[in-house]
Amino acid sequence: MTVSTLPPFDLRDWADDDVRNPYPVFERYxxxxxxxxxxxxxxxxxxxxxxxxxxxxxxxxxxxxxxxIPAGHSILRTMVNNWLVFLDPPRHTELRSVLNREFSPSVVTSLRDRITAIAQDLLAGLPGEFDLVERFSAPFPILVISELLGVPREKWDWLRSQAVALQEGSSSRAARNPDAHKIAEGAARELHDYFSALAEERRTAPGDDLVSLMVGKLKPDEIVATCVHLMTAGHETTTNVISKAVLTLSARPDALRALRGGVTAAAIEELVRFDSPVQAISRWAYEDVTVAGTEIPKGSKVMVMLGAANRDPAKFDEPGELKLDRDGGRSVSFGLGIHYCLGATLARVELEIGLGLLLDRLGEFTVDSVEYPYDMVFHGPHQVMVRKSE
Structure with a gap:
């Protein structure tokens, strides 16, 4: 392992400009x-x-x-500990096998018309000036996952507000807000009660939604946790991709024009690689192991810097350039191995449809202002003020 001449790396206390654009920092390390x-x-x-x-x-x-999640937040802790992303085999394998059917390419393809209708409804009557996150990027994916879970439309706004509150418990945000876990615990309680009741309804009157699929195959706490996990994971990441894609394209007129006629699969992969919606993910070493010449002792915490890996010049030619037809390797934005993102196929379809319709509806536009929360894990703006040209 090389002795570093740089300050010890930390995900806390970054300058605002570095939060907005962390890639020069990653490059140095x-x-x-x-x-x-x-x-x-x-x-x-x-x-x-x-x-x-x-x-x-x-x-x-x-x-x-x-x-x-620290002790003292029992509902939130139980919920998060049952999330698929925090499970290892064999329980991870059992739960994923139940869910794989609902997220198969054929099932996602059957949702295309509903996804299109949701996007069109959100984009109807788009004003001349608006907050992209509030108007489209945030509600779009939460409405899609609500449809998949069988949540009635009158609960969609409420569900979105709970998802936002729950995200306050993420590690980056909790480190800066002493009330973060309290806020997230309140949302977890609301969501626990709601999805528990919904599962009971589906037990006696099953439908064609994901909750009905899980009833009888998973324990009650696992059903609730999985519903909430799918909701939050699919919400925040897709929101970030859409928002950051618009920011990226607004500064690159040629790329923006190229996508006016349709968002290609290659373009989606490149946009996700270029500015990752999740910048870091944790793992723990279960054995003593050596990686890239560094000895990692058993029990050590490992933070994989996805955004840094996706800009590695050893893997990608000119990684700091946006190339919509790039054909030079796979990014790690959706993960790898057994924890490869369950909803990756759904996310790609959401981006193809949602971003495509958004760009068509926007026409010529400018971005007036952007605000980022301090979060170096789930990375994306919480406000993007857009003004359409006359």
Whole structure:
């Protein structure tokens, strides 16, 4: 392991400009070494090392402690500890096998008309000036997952507000807000009660939704946790991709014109690689292991810097350039291995349809202002003020 000449890496206390654009910071650390160690945490910056950690069974999601939520928030803690993303085999395998059917390409394809209708409804009567996040990027994916879960339309606004409150419990935000876990616990209680009642309804009167599929196959707490996890994971990540794609394209007129006639699969992959919706994800070493020449002891926390790996010049030619027809390797934005994003197929269809319709409806536009929350894990603006040209 190279002795670093840089300050110890940390995801806290970044300057606002670096939060908006973390890639120059990542580049400095990755150029010096693929892995940096600070306060006992191993930060992985290179694509090769990230791929090793994400795909190896030596690295898992369990720390051996009580999970990512501190004691004193029992409902939130139980819910998060049952999320698919925090499970290891064999329970992860069992739960994923139940859910894979609902997220298969054929099922997602059958949702295209409903996804299109949701996007068109949100974009109807788009004003001359508006907040992109509030008007489209945030509600669009939450409405799609609500449709998949069988949540009635009159509850969609409420569900979105609870999803936003629940995200306050994420590690980056909780570190800066002493009331974050209290806010998230309140939302978790509301969501627990709602999805528990919905599951009971589906037990006696099943439908063609995901909740009906899980009843009888999963325990009550697992049903609730899975509903909430799908809702939050699909909400925040897709919101970030749409918002950041518009920002990226607004600064690149040629790329924007190229996508006016339709958003291609290659363009989606490139936009997700270029500015990742999730910048970091944690793993724990279950054995002593060496990665990229660095010895990682058993029990160590490992943070895979997805955004850094996706800009690694050893993997991608001119990684800081947006190339909508790029054909030079796979990004790690959706993960790898057993924890590869369950909703990746759904997210791609949402982006193809939603971003395509949005760009067509926007016409010529400018971005007047952008505000980012302090979150170096779920990374994206919480406000993008857009003005359509006359």
């Amino acid at each position: 990755r150029a010096e070494s693929p892995i940096h160690v600070a306060d006992g945490t191993y930060y992985v910056f290179s694509h090769a090392a990230a791929s090793t950690v994400l795909s190896s069974p030596i690295f898992g999601r369990r720390s051996g402690g009580g999970g990512p």
